Amino acid sequence: MTVATDILAEGKTKTLRPTSQPDELRVAFKDAATAFNGKKYQEMPGKGALNARISALLFELLAAQGIPTCFVRAGSEPTELIYKRLTMIPLEVVVRNFAYGSIVKRFGFDEGMPFNKPLVEFFHKTSDDPQITEDLILELNLVPTAATLEAIKRLTLQINEIFVAFFEARGIRCGDFKLEFGLDPDGTLLLGDELSPDNFRLRDAQSGAVLDKDVFRLDLADLVETYQGLLARMEQPAPVSVSVPSAKLKTYQAEVWVHSRKSILNPESKAILEGIHTLGYGNVQALGAGKRFTLKVAAASLVEAEQTLNQLAQTVLSNPVIEDYELKFKN
Ligand code: C5P
Numbered sequence: 143m144t145v146a147t148d149i150l151a152e153g154k155t156k157t158l159r160p161t162s163q164p165d166e167l168r169v170a171f172k173d174a175a176t177a178f179n180g181k182k183y184q185e186m187p188g189k190g191a192l193n194a195r196i197s198a199l200l201f202e203l204l205a206a207q208g209i210p211t212c213f214v215r216a217g218s219e220p221t222e223l224i225y226k227r228l229t230m231i232p233l234e235v236v237v238r239n240f241a242y243g244s245i246v247k248r249f250g251f252d253e254g255m256p257f258n259k260p261l262v263e264f265f266h267k268t269s270d271d272p273q274i275t276e277d278l279i280l281e282l283n284l285v286p287t288a289a290t291l292e293a294i295k296r297l298t299l300q301i302n303e304i305f306v307a308f309f310e311a312r313g314i315r316c317g318d319f320k321l322e323f324g325l326d327p328d329g330t331l332l333l334g335d336e337l338s339p340d341n342f343r344l345r346d347a348q349s350g351a352v353l354d355k356d357v358f359r360l361d362l363a364d365l366v367e368t369y370q371g372l373l374a375r376m377e378q379p380a381p382v383s384v385s386v387p388s389a390k391l392k393t394y395q396a397e398v399w400v401h402s403r404k405s406i407l408n409p410e411s412k413a414i415l416e417g418i419h420t421l422g423y424g425n426v427q428a429l430g431a432g433k434r435f436t437l438k439v440a441a442a443s444l445v446e447a448e449q450t451l452n453q454l455a456q457t458v459l460s461n462p463v464i465e466d467y468e469l470k471f472k473n
Pocket of ligand 1: 234236242243244245271318319340341355
């Protein structure tokens, strides 16, 4: 039996313990459900193993698509998973495809209304998890750099695309979900936390039946039975018609901005600045000239589009010895 002193951290639904590997964690999912910031609580035998299994399945799905995650492998107990140890970023990142939950209360959307494009919202992980703007995230140094925040948004949208397709292929609408990210000792951004129906809104696409923790929040049905049914649907292979990626190519619009590395003197920028000064604009103190490329790429996923554009930017659009580039998606 594991003694309590082993515990590194304990939350409402998970307990973290060390393993023999210093860079890993043993995460045990508890047989308990909580809602409304801990005000509602119920012991539920079987829930921990279901949440561990569903999380593992979704982490494996993401890893297969090239998304970096904390998941290493299933643990020796059905309630346990082994994770890489991360320094967690204190943000809850919510992505919404349809209006449910707090956004309905906050902005008066009709429940179940589809959004024109996925909405990403940030909440600060403190006692009452207030919504937080990107400016405030940077002001409070909750992420190391602005680029980390951009990477969090990009990964969140990539993950959303994968989950929407995965659930759609099984007749399930992915309404919204919450993610948390962390940094490994090298500073690499990885998806952390859990991917269980506690953190999703999932609805049967035909009947609208609730397949997530709302069954507990709203006393709609037995949570363990609901999660068992969901897992059975998730474990089914997708019909061939929806699992062939080439049949579903999408067009992604992007911009690649190329500019000289800061430490390198750009003769073009220098010449333009000198010209500007000659024209009498002595108050212009610095200038950096660069190139902007606009592109449309047909790809099976946002992950694939990003891979193609990164390769192109590094080999054709920029000179990696003296230039840096930024990639921005427009849709
Ligand atoms: O409550 P709200 O509508 O903002 O929740 C959006 C999504 O984030 C839901 O899927 C919910 O389960 C999840 N969430 C979470 N943990 C929180 C808050 C929300 O997993 N602390």
